[in-house]
Amino acid sequence: MKFSKATDYALHALVYMIHRDGDTVKIPVQDLSVALNVSTTYLSKVLTRIVKANYITSTSGAKGGYRLQQNWENVSVYDIVVAIDGVQTLFEDSFDHGSECRIQAAMMEAQENLISTLKNKKLKDLTV
Amino acid sequence: MKFSKATDYALHALVYMIHRDGDTVKIPVQDLSVALNVSTTYLSKVLTRIVKANYITSTSGAKGGYRLQQNWENVSVYDIVVAIDGVQTLFEDSFDHGSECRIQAAMMEAQENLISTLKNKKLKDLTV
DNA sequence: CCAATTAAAGATATTATAAGTCTATTATAT
């Protein structure tokens, strides 16, 4: 019952990018790793997933780096969680009691609540 | 971002006990482990934590077993989660950005929502 | 008291996953 550190890193990296006008300027992972005090290799591995999910773009080579997509304001915290950890299930029932299992139903309901809370949190809300 | 299997086992064991009038009858772990198809040793290890948290009682020896406390109807799913896994934090910020960190604040809010949902789910709701 | 039964405790093993490193490769600007 925990989010990954990788998600934490990603969110902090994104917020840092936003503060540095990362939608118009490319920011190399080097800068981010200094700011967050996380190794460049690991952080770049994390950010690659955000690139794959299309919330940022990357350009290799000199003067390269990561840049926020134009629509970043609408990206939710949940989007980032999914980009990093995949679609997570908070609760996986070890038993197969079918759809009428009330334990499973209760946990699913809690899970849906959590997800909708995280969907309503946009990156923009993290920076204002 | 997951609950433990142990919590799942505990919830299923409790629901089984409720269905078997476990507040008046003692049920040995042997019965539970057959019903859930989980090893007796592991299940008893899990249930011991529920005993320590005082939601069930146990008596050793012949004719012993586990029995629900009288107030079982008011025990919440969250109580069981805490009894098994301890007070969990869904999100532990790797950084020390202080209380004004909006990422942390957002995650905490989501976490509080989740917890209150689980506090509102009582064992009774799982059995009706 | 004795034998059978049952939970608890402690040590240990197993597995799974996250976290992190290292090296090589590919892409880009000057």
Add this chain to the structure above:
DNA sequence: ATATAATAGACTTATAATATCTTTAATTGG
């Protein structure tokens, strides 16, 4: 060409969850 920067893949390390095994303590009934 050279320096810079992201990506990919193999690999290691760390950590926690899951599970087993064995011993000990408690309880019942004869």
